[in-house]
Amino acid sequence: MAVVASGRTVPKPGPLTVDDLQHTPDDGRRYELVDGRLDAAPAPSSLHTLATGRLTAHLSYAAPVGMLVMDGPGITLDTERTRHRIPDVAVIRSEDFQMPYTTRPPVLAIEVVSPESVFRDHHTKRREYAEFGVPSYWVITPDRDKASIIELRLEDGEYAEVSAAFGEEVFETSVPFPARIVPQWMLRLDGDWRAHIAGPEETEETTRPPAGD
Structure with a gap:
């Protein structure tokens, strides 16, 4: 095993723990741990960052008191502290906030997919988050032509897909709190995304059931 420090590899006996992450270089990459091994991802692309930023802002506005929407929080998944993940966005209860990293399951974990x-x-994070007991997991694909959101919920220890939305469709959920999102407005640059990301406003006319014959 080894830890990266100042661009060089330093041998270390045994598996790495979250304590070793302080020695990783500040190079823009994201360093996670998988069973004591470093799992490094490159710096996110512009589309990835745009989607993450807008989603964090939108969910923060929708979140009720007592829920924290966090951009890239570190989550330690095991008592040995050899599994550590950084979801792109997570929602945790205020009482579960910890420093420097949380060791309790967030109520929602979100990953924005990159090519790599x-x-x-x-697959991998889907399994890890399910084993950790994260009740809700979203996978977002930031495609300029047809962005998507897939919502999974924990059922009997495994995730089951419960809803999905693509492009200009409205994604709507009640977990962990009510929220509406149009996937494409996480990425569009031709208008005020804040006015469109939740989709068209529901009115009495649009929600009224059709009159009987």
Whole structure:
């Protein structure tokens, strides 16, 4: 095993723990731990950052008191502290806030998929978050042509897909709190995203059931 420090590899006996992450270089990459091994991801792309920033802001506005929407929080997944993940966005209860990293399951974890993270986000992290007991998991694909949100919820220890939205469709959920998101408005640059990201406002006319014959 080894830890990276100042651009060089330093041998270290045994598995790495979250304490070793302080020795990783400040090079823009994201360093996580998988069973004591470093898992390094490159700096996120512009689309990834745009989607993450808008999603964090939108969910923060929608979150009720007592819920914290956090951009890239560190989460330690095991008591040995050899598994450590950094979801792109997470929602935690205020009483679960810890420093320097949380060791309690967030109520929602969100990953924005990058080209190199497709398997990690759809499979590896899906399994890890389920084992950790994260009740809700979103996987977001920041595609300029047809962005998407897939919502999974924990059922009997495994995630099951419960909803999905693509492009200009409205994604709507009640977990962990009510929220509406149009996937494409996480990325569009041709208007005020804040006015459109939740979709068209529901009115009495649009929600009224059709009159009987």
